[in-house]
Amino acid sequence: MITLGQALNRGLRAAMTRDPRVVVMGEDIGRLGGVFRVTSGLQQEFGADRVMDTPLAESGIVGTAIGLALRGYRPVCEIQFDGFVYPAFDQIVSQLAKMRARSAGRLALPVVIRIPGSGGIGAVEHHSESNEAYFVHTAGLRVVTCATPADGYTMIQQAVTGDDPVIFYEPKCRYWDKAEVDEDAPLAAAPALHAARTVRAGRDLTVLTYGSMVRPALVAAQIAHEEGRSVEVVDLRSLAPLDLPAVLSSVRRTRRAVVVHEAPTTLGLGAELSALLTEHCYLEMEAPVLRVGGYNIPYPPARAEERYLPDADRILEAVDASLAY
Amino acid sequence: MITLGQALNRGLRAAMTRDPRVVVMGEDIGRLGGVFRVTSGLQQEFGADRVMDTPLAESGIVGTAIGLALRGYRPVCEIQFDGFVYPAFDQIVSQLAKMRARSAGRLALPVVIRIPGSGGIGAVEHHSESNEAYFVHTAGLRVVTCATPADGYTMIQQAVTGDDPVIFYEPKCRYWDKAEVDEDAPLAAAPALHAARTVRAGRDLTVLTYGSMVRPALVAAQIAHEEGRSVEVVDLRSLAPLDLPAVLSSVRRTRRAVVVHEAPTTLGLGAELSALLTEHCYLEMEAPVLRVGGYNIPYPPARAEERYLPDADRILEAVDASLAY
Amino acid sequence: MIQLLAPDGTLRADPRFPLDVTPALCRDLHRDMFLARRFDQEALALQRQGELGLWLMALGQEAAQVGSIRAVAAHDHVFPSYREHAAALCRGISPAEILAQWRGVAHSGWDPARYRFHIYSLVLGAQALHATGYAVGVRLDGAQEVVLAYFGDGASSQGDVNEALNWAVVARAPIVFFCQNNQWAISTGTAQQMGTPVHVRAAGFGLDTYFVDGNDVLAVHAVTAQAADRVRAGGPPVLIEAFTYRIAGHSTSDDPRIYRSEAEVDLWRERDPVARLTTLLRAEGWADEEHFEQLDREARKLAEETRAACLSLPDPTLEETFRHTFAQEPPLLRQEREAMSAYQAGFTDGADR
Amino acid sequence: MIQLLAPDGTLRADPRFPLDVTPALCRDLHRDMFLARRFDQEALALQRQGELGLWLMALGQEAAQVGSIRAVAAHDHVFPSYREHAAALCRGISPAEILAQWRGVAHSGWDPARYRFHIYSLVLGAQALHATGYAVGVRLDGAQEVVLAYFGDGASSQGDVNEALNWAVVARAPIVFFCQNNQWAISTGTAQQMGTPVHVRAAGFGLDTYFVDGNDVLAVHAVTAQAADRVRAGGPPVLIEAFTYRIAGHSTSDDPRIYRSEAEVDLWRERDPVARLTTLLRAEGWADEEHFEQLDREARKLAEETRAACLSLPDPTLEETFRHTFAQEPPLLRQEREAMSAYQAGFTDGADR
């Protein structure tokens, strides 16, 4: 049994061992091993040239990572907290995401940007944001997130292996979750990086979620089960591109869908999923797609976050509403 | 008859005349009057202290505008082109949008950020982007856009008068459109800044759009009319907050909706409108909400933009699909 | 490096800063630092006991903060970073108002207008631009004010801080940037952060600069007073680099033993800013035992009040955040808020939420 | 300001840069500048005739660009801004490859790997960080390369450029920043842009710096060669500020008469970088009339080829942008592309789209 943090650490170690072009960079990720210790021990093992403590500048981190990628390296950047990715927004949106198209396909930027995201740990402002929608709306980026140690271990390796830029969200409230991880299983055997996964099968309704919300969704499904309703839970894993076939095959069966995420609902991922389901299986649905998300306000002070974040109760409320439709 | 550019210019002049705390700032907006001449003549009239040419730094423009607002001023910033707002993203998203909430309501930031947005003028990269969705997803910001000289004249004044930060999009391809503008009509008589407007009444289907796409939507509606179909066109004007009552009252009547915008469809405004309509009038709809938007790729080279941008043909295709449903 | 009070507590003459230290000034500065440190310790205890979610100590930086803020006028607006607790106390901000943010009951606890002290900025460097813009406003108003802006050695690497330095010079902003170089940005030392001292870089941008012993409250006070006077008189913007040290970990979540030696910390403990002024007060006979005992009692009282005030801070409601998102709450948001409240009300207090 | 060739075409001795100018070098540099200018003029004509959507002239900056790029090795990677047409031509990039972007048939027209010349960056300053990161990679590789990064006086205000200057020093990046101070950022003069010259600021960050007459190709060449040698030898990163002038408007959309006087422009026309080298070549007898006539013929040929190549550039398809969005096209995007193509095919060529 290892934690998600340890799984990510081992996944990074495996990726660095496999390919000498993989370098890790960010604030306090070297000697300290990162504020969440995800890169712990890597600098001792691979040296300060491959595990670089950088100056305190996010635009600089992503901008120089782009330069390193142009030189043939495969940088894995850490943004210390979700709320600190914005200074790098131009480098991510205008440079990282678009360089391939801007260069008519001549330039590839295999850069991974790790972001400890979402809330639930009682942190101060800027440390609990779910800003994935900004990047999902940006053409040219892959956006993924892991909900379990096993996924953390494989997905970070797959992200590093691909030739497209990847925004890699790690649900910080799950860093300490423990589970078995088979480190010997061949990476090729793992589900593709863009593939969603059904984490609980059900017949009456599909809950579409990812990252930190997978667990409360499963709790809600269990409660629903005890109340005699069969709820399927799909962990999207990849937010861009979306695994639409998987989503459709589940919802076409259950004919009802609830989308759950921490991000504010307005133009949160739930909006896109609702629109896609309306476009693709309008006649098959028996109820409107319902969204359970963060409220459309800035993330509240820590002592109010429990009421801000979706939980099993709020998910069940939507499940009931959908089933009662 | 004056152009949209002139209307905005006169609206700014009126706002500055009315309130000495209103200052205008940005790159090349003083002596030159801005690359689109929207601020032309203002520096001569109000002086270099109220019409400030700034250093070439967007984060600096928004960051210092925030400081000026804290001092009691009402800055109107110009971002020279849509694609150059990203360096200011942190100042907009973490500071401008959240300062009121972060200060428990003690601090107000009446800052307007003018952005010549969207494409269609054959420009080079970064000069034709529609990035409104990033700001609509950001709690704490008002996001509006004008489609006509009359709206430009009144909406810029209303934006400057309000106490909330406003991202003000100006469809650059419409800067040279001419129309009558009644500059003597009292501002109070104008429709509220957050109000949508029905620009063409119809019975069979509602096209929801804004900014640069209002015109092709009207062309499409006219063609549809000649083919015997009655299409209503609603100019949203305010993208955040959305005038949901207006949207619902129209769609509840026509029972069909098509959303049109230049931005990529994935998590573009159409996604939110589709989700909202599904949530609010699921049973009243006779067809799925359809989206017509930019493709999910970076904005193409100028000589391909005509094929990238939605036009009357593509809008009609969606209208037909919806009506045939 | 400008120094007027040596670590051993003896005064140093510096022609540029004639020593006009009065016993009263020394007692006041000493008191401010002494009380700030006691407050800091109490906050640490509260965090260890789970009453605060996080705490970032100012331990070791009291002279830099007290010396600088005491040297500007009460009406001069201040833009702190997030560790300026000693400065905040000097402005009259209450312990509870400071702790509210770290207890998680608010994002900021005080009224910036009332204390002329902006809310803390946790996004590093952002406040440097706010301060610069505010200072431009001061110039436009023709006011005789100066803006004081704090940031750290690590924050100096951010684009915003550098844009601000350039902007302040170009826009002739009446501002004093005060960089507390405590030599660490979490685990990143200044050698990994910059190639030259911040004051050297700032001079390159065209600011007037000072490099001062940040653990010498008298030097910091004298330097900041002179800088403020010159800026007020229309001089160019100023950057003061105060060389100091972060004695504690970055925050209560940090374990500094991973990246720095105890020996280094001990070295700086010997350069303690409070101790050297205590030595001076005693040596010069500017304060007697009674004074120090009185100060101890005051500190104990402050600690007790701090704890009591912290524990009695009311929990926040989600309604507040809703109401503070816009000046005029949009109808849709009002509906969302009312639905949320109704939903919350559905749970009996203390029940499963 | 380092100057080896005065505006009047006479050589100036400078102990730091012993004059080792050979007739061949002078002829080559002159030829590069002369052809670049002719290309620039042809591009302007093409824009005026509607064949280009936009054009930004390098007129007046030929010495800064040719002198610098000719001083580094062919394998040294270059990161341009967007006005470095003369530098691009020196790297062998064809007129058509340069004009593709401005005709709107592509976002960039050449293969950066082939020419060791990155695509143009229109977002000001962004490339300074890319160049710095690339240079860090060069150091990690232990390669003997130097990176050359161009940016303008206006771009120097961007956070990215300042983060890059600091980063390069801290990370010991083998890089030469080359700032073409042409005194204007569209309508914004350097006085409104910065309080000190860029080279002074860079020195503050810890870079080695040079301030050179940007209209003196010999000085620019000598300075850049020395800078590159020192960086290659392991010295600190360098910033070269080349003082020059943007003779034309910012772009073909700009009307400079609104913000600057003809007199100012005339003053700089007299400091023309090409003319002064022509004078030297003639005075020293390093080139005869036949040489200049031959060069004229070459230039005319280049102009004709440029026009022909420009007009024959194929229009872009939307498919290309789709295919270049991801390395592995996601299934959903493929469907979107196919639907788009089918839809486009529904329109007969030349029909209403």
Ligand SMILES: Cc1ncc(C[n+]2csc(CCOP(=O)(O)OP(=O)(O)O)c2C)c(N)n1
């Ligand atoms: C933009 C941004 N990036 C990263 C962080 C995370 N972070 C918080 S404090 C800190 C170190 C700051 O060091 P310094 O500026 O020297 O201030 P000090 O903590 O020493 O007072 C970091 C990296 C942040 N708050 N903001």
Ligand SMILES: Cc1ncc(C[n+]2csc(CCOP(=O)(O)OP(=O)(O)O)c2C)c(N)n1
């Ligand atoms: C981030 C960003 N902001 C604004 C612009 C618009 N713009 C294009 S060129 C320019 C002036 C650039 O001046 P300078 O850096 O001196 O380069 P020059 O044009 O003189 O070669 C501006 C403001 C831009 N391209 N990028």
Ligand SMILES: [Mg+2]
């Ligand atoms: Mg520090």
Ligand SMILES: [Mg+2]
């Ligand atoms: Mg310039």
